[in-house]
Amino acid sequence: MSEASSAQFQESLKEELDSISHPLTMADDPGLDQVLAGLGRFRAWTSKAKALLGTKAEKELNYRAKQLEEGLKAGRALNVGLERTLQLILETTQKLNASGKEEKIDPKDPVPQPVQSSPKNDIPLKGEFVIPAEDHSAFKEFTHEVPEYIESIESNLLALSRGENWDVMNVYRPFHTLKGVCGFMNLPALSKVAHEAESLLSPYKEGTGRPTESQIDLLLQVADVFRRQVEQVQKGLSRGRFELVGMGTLLEDLTSTEEGESSKIASAPGKTTAGLSVVKRENSIRIPVEKMDSLLEAVGELAICQTQVTEGIQAAHITGHVASESERLGKISRMLQDLVLSLRMVPVESLFLRMNRLVRDLSQKMGKPLRLELSGGETELDKGVAEELAEPLVHLLRNAVDHGLESVEKRSASGKQAEGCIRLQASRDSGDFILKVQDDGGGLDLEKLEQKGRALGLIPEDKEVTEAELAELIFAPNFSTASEVSEVSGRGIGMEMVKRKVEYLRGSVSIDTRPGQGTTFTLRIPITITLMDGILVRIRKQRYVVPAYYVRQMVEVKETQRHQIGAGPKYMHVRDENIPLVDIPYWLACEPALDGRPILVVLERGGRQAGLVVDEVLGKKQVVVKQLGETLDSACGIAGGAVLGDGRVGLILDVDAFLREKPAAYAAN
Amino acid sequence: METKSHSTLGKYLTFRLGGEEYGIEILKVREIIGLLEATPVPQAAAYVRGVVNLRGKIVPVIDLRKKFGLPEAPPARDNCVITVMYEGKEGDLLVGLQVDKVMEVVKVSAAEIEPLPVLGEDLKVDFLLGLAKTKERIVVLLDVDKVVQEQDFRALFALNLGKA
Numbered sequence: 001m002s003e004a005s006s007a008q009f010q011e012s013l014k015e016e017l018d019s020i021s022h023p024l025t026m027a028d029d030p031g032l033d034q035v036l037a038g039l040g041r042f043r044a045w046t047s048k049a050k051a052l053l054g055t056k057a058e059k060e061l062n063y064r065a066k067q068l069e070e071g072l073k074a075g076r077a078l079n080v081g082l083e084r085t086l087q088l089i090l091e092t093t094q095k096l097n098a099s100g101k102e103e104k105i106d107p108k109d110p111v112p113q114p115v116q117s118s119p120k121n122d123i124p125l126k127g128e129f130v131i132p133a134e135d136h137s138a139f140k141e142f143t144h145e146v147p148e149y150i151e152s153i154e155s156n157l158l159a160l161s162r163g164e165n166w167d168v169m170n171v172y173r174p175f176h177t178l179k180g181v182c183g184f185m186n187l188p189a190l191s192k193v194a195h196e197a198e199s200l201l202s203p204y205k206e207g208t209g210r211p212t213e214s215q216i217d218l219l220l221q222v223a224d225v226f227r228r229q230v231e232q233v234q235k236g237l238s239r240g241r242f243e244l245v246g247m248g249t250l251l252e253d254l255t256s257t258e259e260g261e262s263s264k265i266a267s268a269p270g271k272t273t274a275g276l277s278v279v280k281r282e283n284s285i286r287i288p289v290e291k292m293d294s295l296l297e298a299v300g301e302l303a304i305c306q307t308q309v310t311e312g313i314q315a316a317h318i319t320g321h322v323a324s325e326s327e328r329l330g331k332i333s334r335m336l337q338d339l340v341l342s343l344r345m346v347p348v349e350s351l352f353l354r355m356n357r358l359v360r361d362l363s364q365k366m367g368k369p370l371r372l373e374l375s376g377g378e379t380e381l382d383k384g385v386a387e388e389l390a391e392p393l394v395h396l397l398r399n400a401v402d403h404g405l406e407s408v409e410k411r412s413a414s415g416k417q418a419e420g421c422i423r424l425q426a427s428r429d430s431g432d433f434i435l436k437v438q439d440d441g442g443g444l445d446l447e448k449l450e451q452k453g454r455a456l457g458l459i460p461e462d463k464e465v466t467e468a469e470l471a472e473l474i475f476a477p478n479f480s481t482a483s484e485v486s487e488v489s490g491r492g493i494g495m496e497m498v499k500r501k502v503e504y505l506r507g508s509v510s511i512d513t514r515p516g517q518g519t520t521f522t523l524r525i526p527i528t529i530t531l532m533d534g535i536l537v538r539i540r541k542q543r544y545v546v547p548a549y550y551v552r553q554m555v556e557v558k559e560t561q562r563h564q565i566g567a568g569p570k571y572m573h574v575r576d577e578n579i580p581l582v583d584i585p586y587w588l589a590c591e592p593a594l595d596g597r598p599i600l601v602v603l604e605r606g607g608r609q610a611g612l613v614v615d616e617v618l619g620k621k622q623v624v625v626k627q628l629g630e631t632l633d634s635a636c637g638i639a640g641g642a643v644l645g646d647g648r649v650g651l652i653l654d655v656d657a658f659l660r661e662k663p664a665a666y667a668a669n
Numbered sequence: 670m671e672t673k674s675h676s677t678l679g680k681y682l683t684f685r686l687g688g689e690e691y692g693i694e695i696l697k698v699r700e701i702i703g704l705l706e707a708t709p710v711p712q713a714a715a716y717v718r719g720v721v722n723l724r725g726k727i728v729p730v731i732d733l734r735k736k737f738g739l740p741e742a743p744p745a746r747d748n749c750v751i752t753v754m755y756e757g758k759e760g761d762l763l764v765g766l767q768v769d770k771v772m773e774v775v776k777v778s779a780a781e782i783e784p785l786p787v788l789g790e791d792l793k794v795d796f797l798l799g800l801a802k803t804k805e806r807i808v809v810l811l812d813v814d815k816v817v818q819e820q821d822f823r824a825l826f827a828l829n830l831g832k833a
Binding site: 296297298300301542587588589590626628629630631632634635636637638641643647648649650651 | 706707708709710711712713714717719720721722724725726727729731757758759762764817
C-alpha cells in the first residue's frame with residue numbers, strides 16, 4: 001500500500017467514523033438513524049476500497065460494521081459497545097496499514113462473538129476484574145445502561161408471570177444485548193449466563209408456549225446477577241477494579257432446565273400490555289447530579305445578584321428603562337430557577353416497577369396469591385425524594401402482604417377472592433406528592449393493637465383512645481402485634497422507619513382501616529426536598545430559617561408570660577396554653593431576647609409543641625436547602641444552610657431535634 | 670494497610686501562620702479568596718469560623734490559627750482564605766482555611782526534604798508530610814486531609830509542651 005493512499009485511507013476512515021460516533025452523544029432518534037446511515041456508507045466504502053484493503057480485511061471490516069448495525073437495530077444504541085467496536089475498526093485499519101495486506105486479524109479480539117463455543121470450565125466465574133484505564137468511561141456507561149435492560153427484563157417477566165400478554169422478544173432482546181455488552185467488556189461469565197438465558201427463551205420465539213414459573217425464577221435470578229455485578233462495578237469504579245459476582249449453580253440450572261410445557265397457554269397474539277415495552281428510546285440526555293447541583297447553585301447566585309442590582313437601582317432612585325429591564329431580568333432568573341429545579345423531576349414509574357418484583361417474591365414466600373395494581377406512574381417528583389421513598393415503600397408493601405392480606409383460607413371463608421389485591425397509586429395534590437398503598441385484606445386488628453398498646457404502656461391506663469390513635473400505634477418503635485417474627489416482617493421496625501423517613505422528607509402518613517375491607521396508607525410528601533418554604537427569623541444578631549411546615553402560629557409575647565418550674569423547664573402561657581420553650585442557650589449558644597418585643601414562634605409536629613422565642617420575624621422565603629458537610633456534623637440543632645437574599649448564609653433550624661429531645665438544661669439555670 | 674503512597678515531592682502553596690511558613694499540596698487548592706463575612710454555626714468546633722457562600726456553595730471556614738492553638742491576631746489586610754478539596758468520609762468536600770498571609774508556590778525536590786524532628790513519643794504527627802528546606806528557609810508541609818479531619822491539635826500540642 002502506498003504512503004499516499006494509506007494516509008488518504010486513514011483520513012477518510014476517520015471522517016466516516018466521526019460521522020458515526022458524533023451523533024451518539026446526543027442519544028436521540030435522528031442520532032441513531034444517522035449512525036446507521038453512517039455505517040451503511042462505511043460498508044459501501046470498504047467494499048469500494050477492496051483493492052486497497054485486500055479481500056480479507058475488507059470482509060473483516062464489513063463484518064464488524066454489519067454486526068454493529070444489527071446490534072443497533074435490535075435494541076437501543078449501546079454506546080459502550082459501539083465505541084469499542086469503532087475503536088477496533090480503527091485499530092484494524094491501522095494494523096493493516098502498518099503491516100500491509102497480509103496481516104491477519106486476531107480472531108480472538110473481543111468482538112461480540114457468541115461465547116458458547118468456549119468450553120464452560122475455562123470461564124473464570126469469580127475473582128477480581130481490573131478495569132483497563134481506557135475502559136473506565138465504558139464501565140461507567142455500563143452501570144447506567146445495564147440496569148435499564150434488567151428493568152425491562154424484570155417487568156416483562158413479571159407480566160408473564162401474572163399471565164398477561166407478553167412478547168418473548170421483549171425479554172430475549174435485552175438478554176441478547178447484555179450478552180453483547182459483556183462480550184465487549186471482557187466479562188465472559190456474564191456473557192455466558194446471558195447466552196444461556198437466551199437459549200432458554202429461544203423455544204418460545206415461535207410464538208407458542210410460555211416459560212414455566214421455575215424458568216421465570218431462573219431468569220429473574222440471572223437479572224439479579226447482573227444487578228449485583230452493576231453494584232460491584234459502581235463500588236469499584238473509582239479504584240479501577242471490582243469483584244466479579246459469583247453465580248453459584250445458576251449456569252448449570254439454566255442449561256439443565258426442562259423445556260416448558262410448550263403449549264399449555266398459547267401466547268396471545270397482538271400487542272403486549274402498554275407500559276411494559278422494551279426499554280424505550282428516549283429523546284433525552286443523561287446529566288450527572290453534581291453538574292445539576294452546580295447549575296442550581298449558579299442560577300441561585302444569579303438570582304441573588306439580580307436582587308441586589310434591583311435594590312441598588314431602587315436606592316439610587318433610577319427609573320425608566322434601566323429599572324424595567326432589571327425587573328425583566330428578575331423574572332427571567334426566577335424562570336431559570338424553576339426550570340433547573342424541574343430538571344430534577346422524574347416520573348415515579350421506575351420506582352413502581354421495582355416494586356413489582358418485590359411483591360412477586362413476597363407473594364411466593366408467603367403463599368398468598370396476589371396482584372399489584374399500579375396507577376399514576378407518570379406522576380413526577382424530585383429524583384432525590386423518589387430514591388428516599390424506595391425504602392418506606394418496601395416496608396409498606398411487606399406489611400401489606402404479611403399483615404394486611406389474610407391467608408387464602410381466611411379469605412375464602414369470608415367470601416373474598418382468593419387472590420389478594422394491593423394498589424399502589426400516585427397523584428399530585430397542591431404541590432404535594434400523594435402515594436397510596438392499599439390492600440383489600442382484613443384491616444387492622446384494633447383490639448389487639450389496644451391490648452398491646454396498654455401492655456407496653458403506650459396508652460395511659462385510664463385514657464380512652466380513638467380508632468385513629470390506635471392505628472397510629474403501629475408506627476411506634478419496636479411495636480409489633482405479630483406473634484412470630486417471620487422472614488418478611490414482625491420485628492416492629494419497618495413501620496417506625498416508614499414514619500421517620502416520611503417525616504425526614506417533611507411529609508406525613510395517615511392510615512385508613514376498615515375491618516374486613518382492608519387498609520390504606522396515604523403518604524403526603526412535598527415533591528422536592530431541595531426547595532423549602534421557610535420563615536426567616538432573627539435571634540439576636542443571627543438570622544435563621546425555620547421550616548414553615550412546623551410553624552403553627554406566631555404570637556407577640558411579653559416577659560411576664562414566661563414561667564419556669566423551679567430551675568427546670570421554661571414554658572410560656574399563651575392563649576390559655578402552656579407551651580414549653582426551645583432551650584435557646586443550649587441549641588444556639590446565645591441568650592433569648594425578652595427585652596424588646598419578642599415573638600413566640602409555635603412549632604408543632606406529631607402532637608408535640610415547642611415555642612421558639614425570636615427577636616423578629618423577617619418574612620416568608622423559599623430557600624434552596626444545602627447540607628453543611630461533615631466538618632460541621634457536631635452542630636446539632638442545625639439541619640442545613642441556605643443562601644439568603646443578601647448572599648450570606650442563613651442556618652436552617654433542626655426543629656425535629658427541638659421537639660424530640662428533652663430540654664437539656666433542666667438543672668443548669 | 671494504606672495503599673496510597675504519599676509522595677512528598679511536587680508543588681506546594683505556602684502560607685504564613687504566626688512565625689512559621691507552611692505548605693499544602695497545590696493539587697488540593699481550589700482558590701484563594703478574601704475574608705467573607707461568615708455565619709457562625711452554634712455548637713460547631715471553636716476553630717470553625719462559620720460558613721460562607723462561595724458562588725452558591727456553602728463552605729465551612731476553619732481558622733487555622735485557632736485550630737493550631739496559636740493566639741488570636743488582630744485582623745490584617747493580608748489575611749485570606751484558601752479553599753481546598755479534602756477527602757471526606759463520603760467523598761470530596763470543599764473547605765476554607767483561614768491563614769495570615771499567602772506566600773508563594775514552591776517546588777520541592779527530594780534533596781530539600783528534611784527528616785521530621787523527634788517531637789515526643791505520644792505526639793501524633795501524621796498530619797505532617799515533612800519539612801522542606803527551600804530558599805534558605807524551612808517550610809512545614811501539611812497533609813490537608815488530616816489537618817481538616819484532626820479534631821483537636823491544641824490537646825496534641827499541649828501534650829507535647831507538658832513533656833518538654
